[in-house]
Amino acid sequence: MNLPKTSQRRVVIIGGGFGGISLAKKLKDLDFQVVLIDRHNYHTFQPLLYQVSTSGLEPDSIAYPIRKVLKRLKNFHFRLASVEKINPDTKEIKTNIGELTYDYLVLATGTKTNFFGNANIEKHAMPMKTVPQALNIRSLMLQNFEKADDSKNEEERKALLTFCIVGAGPTGVELAGAFAELKRNVFPKDYRHLNVDEMEIHLFEGGPRILGPMSEHASEKSNQVLKRLGVKVHLNTIVADYDGNLLTKANGETLKTKNLIWAAGVTGASIAGFETTKLVERLNRYKVNRFNQVEGCNDVFAIGDIAYMVTDAFPHGHPQVAQPAIQQGEHLAKNLNLLFQEKPMKPFTYFDKGTLATIGRNRAVADLGKLKFSGFFAWFIWMFVHLMALVGFRNKVVVFFNWAYNYINYDKAARLIVRPFKHKI
Numbered sequence: 001m002n003l004p005k006t007s008q009r010r011v012v013i014i015g016g017g018f019g020g021i022s023l024a025k026k027l028k029d030l031d032f033q034v035v036l037i038d039r040h041n042y043h044t045f046q047p048l049l050y051q052v053s054t055s056g057l058e059p060d061s062i063a064y065p066i067r068k069v070l071k072r073l074k075n076f077h078f079r080l081a082s083v084e085k086i087n088p089d090t091k092e093i094k095t096n097i098g099e100l101t102y103d104y105l106v107l108a109t110g111t112k113t114n115f116f117g118n119a120n121i122e123k124h125a126m127p128m129k130t131v132p133q134a135l136n137i138r139s140l141m142l143q144n145f146e147k148a149d150d151s152k153n154e155e156e157r158k159a160l161l162t163f164c165i166v167g168a169g170p171t172g173v174e175l176a177g178a179f180a181e182l183k184r185n186v187f188p189k190d191y192r193h194l195n196v197d198e199m200e201i202h203l204f205e206g207g208p209r210i211l212g213p214m215s216e217h218a219s220e221k222s223n224q225v226l227k228r229l230g231v232k233v234h235l236n237t238i239v240a241d242y243d244g245n246l247l248t249k250a251n252g253e254t255l256k257t258k259n260l261i262w263a264a265g266v267t268g269a270s271i272a273g274f275e276t277t278k279l280v281e282r283l284n285r286y287k288v289n290r291f292n293q294v295e296g297c298n299d300v301f302a303i304g305d306i307a308y309m310v311t312d313a314f315p316h317g318h319p320q321v322a323q324p325a326i327q328q329g330e331h332l333a334k335n336l337n338l339l340f341q342e343k344p345m346k347p348f349t350y351f352d353k354g355t356l357a358t359i360g361r362n363r364a365v366a367d368l369g370k371l372k373f374s375g376f377f378a379w380f381i382w383m384f385v386h387l388m389a390l391v392g393f394r395n396k397v398v399v400f401f402n403w404a405y406n407y408i409n410y411d412k413a414a415r416l417i418v419r420p421f422k423h424k425i
Contacts, residue, residue, distance in 0.1 A: 001098035003077055008033040011336065012093060012100065014083050014271070015108035016043050016066045019304030019325035021391070023106060026333030028073045031340065035077045035102075037095065040130075041066055045390055047322065048399070049128055050171060053137040053261075054178035055186075055412040061398045063131055064391040086273035088297055104336060107286060107294070107302040108329070111266035111320060124244040125262040128171065137261060138414075139421040144258050145187065149194045155256070161199040162257040164247055166239045167264035168205035169213065170357040173222055175261060176203045177360035180229035185410040201231045202255070206238050206264070211365070213319060214355050218365035221374040225359045239264075244423065266320065268306045280308045285317065290347035292332050303328040309348065318350055322389070327351065356382045361407070 009032055013020045016038035027034050045062040052059050067078050081095040091101050113127040126137050141163070148160040163179050165172045179201045187196045203210070203226065209219040210226075210233065226233055238250035239260075247255045268284035278286055278295050285308035287295040292307060294300045304325030308317040318324040328348055335345040354368035356378065364379035366372070383403065390396050406412055 001079060001081070001095060001100045003033075003035065003100060006033045006075070008075060009103040009340065010035060010101070011104045011106065012037065012102040013106045013108055014038075014093075015110055015304075015306075016040070017046075017108060017110045017304060017325065018322045019110075019329040020106070020108035021066070021069055022326045022329030023108065023303065023333050024070050024073065024076070024329075026330050027336070028070075028076075030333070030337050032104075032336070033075045033077070034073060035079065035100065036066065036070070037079050037081050037083060037093075038066060039080070039082050041078070041080050042131075043069055043391055044131055045386075045395075046129070047386060047389075049131070049134045050174045050178055052131065052134040052414075053128055053175065054141070054182060055138055055415045056178065056406060057399060057402055058414050059131045059135060061395055061402065062390070064395060069391055083271055086271055088274065088300055091299070103299065104339075105300045106332065107271065107300070107306055108304050108325070109269040109271065109306050110325075111305045112269045113262060114265040114267035115262065116265065118241070121239070121242050121260075121262060124242050125166070125260045127262050128175075129266075135419060136421045139417050139419060140259060142415060142417050143421060145191060145194075148198075149191050158198060158200075159245065159256040159258050161196075162202070162255065163200065163259045163261070164202045164204065164239075164255065164257045165261045165263060166204045167262065168203050168207075168210035168233070168235075169263065170211065170355075172203055172205075172261075172263040173210055173226070173357055173359060175263065176201055176226055176231045177229065177358065177363070180226070180231055181360045182412065183230065186412055186415070190415070202234060202257075203231055204234045204237050204239050204249075206236070208236055210235070211357060214357065214365065215367045215372050217372040218355075218357065218367055218374065221365050222357065222359055225363050229360060266305070270306065280317075283308060283317075291335055291345045292328055292348060301332055303332055311350075314350065319355075321355070323353055324350055356385060358382045 011032045011034050013036045042063040042065050048062045051057040081097045083095050085094040093100050115122040127133050144160040148157045151157040165175050183199045211219045240250045241248040242260050270284050286302040288302050288307045288309050292301045294302050305320040331348045338345050356366050358364040362376045364382040365374045366378040
């Protein structure tokens with residue numbers, strides 16, 4: 001890998017998500033050479049991916065070029081690459097475009113979709129972790145509606161119009177609500193010769209309630225709203241198989257569908273080169289201390305979703321959402337500066353700002369400390385928080401005007417099949 005030689009210490013950050021970007025921003029005035037590596041040349045605002053999937057936003061509204069985000073950093077270098085292996089003994093990183101060394105390494109690789117070893121589901125279901133995957137869902141949805149509008153076979157048409165979402169966390173609930181809004185407000189106008197009432201939305205959850213990480217109040221309110229919107233919620237239900245046409249539950253029951261979106265879990269996006277003992281079994285997250293140092297590696301750090309830090313307040317690690325990643329990134333920048341000055345680092349303490357989830361127009365739930373509420377006010381807070389968290393002024397403006405247009409016209413304008421989805425064989 002071609003990088004300029006320097007007398008500065010080199011900090012290599014792998015991953016341009018919330019953690020990696022927040023860390024890099026805070027390193028701008030420090031005497032380091034900063035190298036950020038990512039498979040994409042843009043940062044994705046993942047909380048709004050579901051709106052790309054359901055035609056509410058175009059992808060460039062929630063993505064922002066990494067080079068532009070960090071253009072004010074001195075001695076900053078970005079490389080578009082995939083990391084293949086890390087050798088912590090020699091401090092070398094192997095990528096698909098070459099090798100480089102580091103003084104300090106920060107793993108901010110986040111998570112990837114967890115299919116729990118089910119090869120059929122991995123092959124045929126639709127994950128939603130990246131912009132291309134969100135566009136695949138949008139294209140599949142619109143392609144299947146076009147096929148349904150032309151189909152004379154009732155059984156085939158019903159399968160094309162049956163949308164199944166597995167996993168009732170915030171992603172699954174928000175997707176279900178967005179599909180319900182399309183069914184209610186958009187598709188009847190687009191497909192006037194199709195009985196849109198035939199469209200079914202199923203939300204499957206293996207546990208006893210939806211929005212498991214949130215309060216029971218949020219779970220109950222969300223369940224009520226989804227049912228009013230016509231979503232069929234299946235609790236304590238495990239989806240065991242899917243072959244592209246038939247969904248099979250653990251109890252043997254089946255459902256014909258051409259649309260299965262998998263939002264049932266994630267696993268850490270770890271990198272080869274570290275001992276497996278440094279990973280938490282099943283979660284695939286790196287064990288870190290209170291300074292975000294990977295267990296047994298003083299010069300290797302992990303932040304965000306890939307980091308597993310046990311504290312009294314969070315005995316099972318921090319939640320895998322944006323705020324822990326952002327706060328750990330900012331805190332690690334301060335600790336790297338202390339390391340550079342040969343001063344003791346300070347332990348990380350997470351400040352929980354609460355959890356929000358939207359279920360559609362004028363409907364959301366909020367857990368803000370001891371405050372638990374739902375409805376329009378929670379929805380307004382959800383919009384404001386997400387709007388302010390977007391990277392780039394342009395994106396904030398574009399998203400605001402899209403939301404205003406959608407709200408006034410009961411419409412979602414991004415109903416384009418710009419890249420047709422091809423089914424896996």
